[in-house]
Amino acid sequence: MKTIAVVLAGPRGRMGQEALRLIERTPNLQLVGAVDRVNGGKRIADIAGLPALDAPVYEDLAQCLQEVQADVLLDLTTPEIGKKHVHIAMQHGVRSVIGTTGFTEAELQDLTHTAKERGIGTIIAPNFAVGAVLMMKFAQMAAKYFQDVEVIELHHDQKLDAPSGTAMKTVDLIRTARTPKQQGHPNETETWTGARGANVDGIHVHSVRLPGLVAHQEVLFGGDGQMLTIRHDSFNRASFMSGVKLAIETVMQLDTLVYGLENIMD
Ligand SMILES: NC(=O)c1ccc[n+]([C@@H]2O[C@H](COP(=O)([O-])OP(=O)(O)OC[C@H]3O[C@@H](n4cnc5c(N)ncnc54)[C@H](O)[C@@H]3O)[C@@H](O)[C@H]2O)c1
Numbered sequence: 001m002k003t004i005a006v007v008l009a010g011p012r013g014r015m016g017q018e019a020l021r022l023i024e025r026t027p028n029l030q031l032v033g034a035v036d037r038v039n040g041g042k043r044i045a046d047i048a049g050l051p052a053l054d055a056p057v058y059e060d061l062a063q064c065l066q067e068v069q070a071d072v073l074l075d076l077t078t079p080e081i082g083k084k085h086v087h088i089a090m091q092h093g094v095r096s097v098i099g100t101t102g103f104t105e106a107e108l109q110d111l112t113h114t115a116k117e118r119g120i121g122t123i124i125a126p127n128f129a130v131g132a133v134l135m136m137k138f139a140q141m142a143a144k145y146f147q148d149v150e151v152i153e154l155h156h157d158q159k160l161d162a163p164s165g166t167a168m169k170t171v172d173l174i175r176t177a178r179t180p181k182q183q184g185h186p187n188e189t190e191t192w193t194g195a196r197g198a199n200v201d202g203i204h205v206h207s208v209r210l211p212g213l214v215a216h217q218e219v220l221f222g223g224d225g226q227m228l229t230i231r232h233d234s235f236n237r238a239s240f241m242s243g244v245k246l247a248i249e250t251v252m253q254l255d256t257l258v259y260g261l262e263n264i265m266d
């Protein structure tokens, strides 16, 4: 298999460090550059705590893509930066795998259009964990039979965006299968604002942020005298890495944007 030249944005982050270890142990992946908020001019190997990978560090993605020959940008930064990076990669004709979350429906539509227009393969994956993808697919299946559903997503307390990308994708999939319904009592009120969570087509979404958590989600379906709970837990960030590898390898075959790993899993 041809070696894939990867630029990683966010190498010192929790996901970034895990991705560096993935690249280090994967023979067909080569780190050709990294983009960090600081440390421009250094090599990855020079940064304390990071693997001994000899790749240059930049503080600006555009400069990095001008100076190194990259096949794929892997972005694991922040919602604000990830959105900028995917546009810069497209401008440079470089494919992207975006793990960073926080994209709105309108932003995804806009990027889908640009990727198609320019013929640049792009994967935006709100969750790389295979089990989480299955949880979302199972929820989509169940939504055909249960109209009443609430989503509870639980993440660590350093997460910047809410709801999680996974919860947004889950609602997206459920909406393809569920007959629209405003749930709960038609006259229900909130004594405390936000008590019922976000409401998308009547589906309520609740975001929990606590130290000690990594990434977890429950999808609760209620019916007459019964409840179905579909739950997934990521206990560490290694859980995301097989999905990251799959996305990097698959994006090399794409010339459009794919949103969600379920679209590339066999
Ligand atoms: N898709 C998935 O499966 C998945 C899994 C976990 C996390 N995430 C998402 O990935 C992103 C990163 O998560 P994390 O837990 O590693 O966060 P983190 O805060 O640990 O890491 C983010 C890193 O981005 C860096 N950064 C900030 N601005 C930057 C810039 N201008 N240029 C380069 N780097 C910059 C920060 O310095 C930090 O090291 C988040 O959006 C999170 O929601 C997605």
Ligand SMILES: O=C(O)C1=N[C@H](C(=O)O)CCC1
Binding pocket: 101, 102, 126, 127, 155, 159, 160, 163, 164, 165, 166, 167, 214, 215
């Ligand atoms: O740690 C995070 O942040 C995560 N975000 C993803 C999301 O927003 O769905 C899921 C995995 C962890």
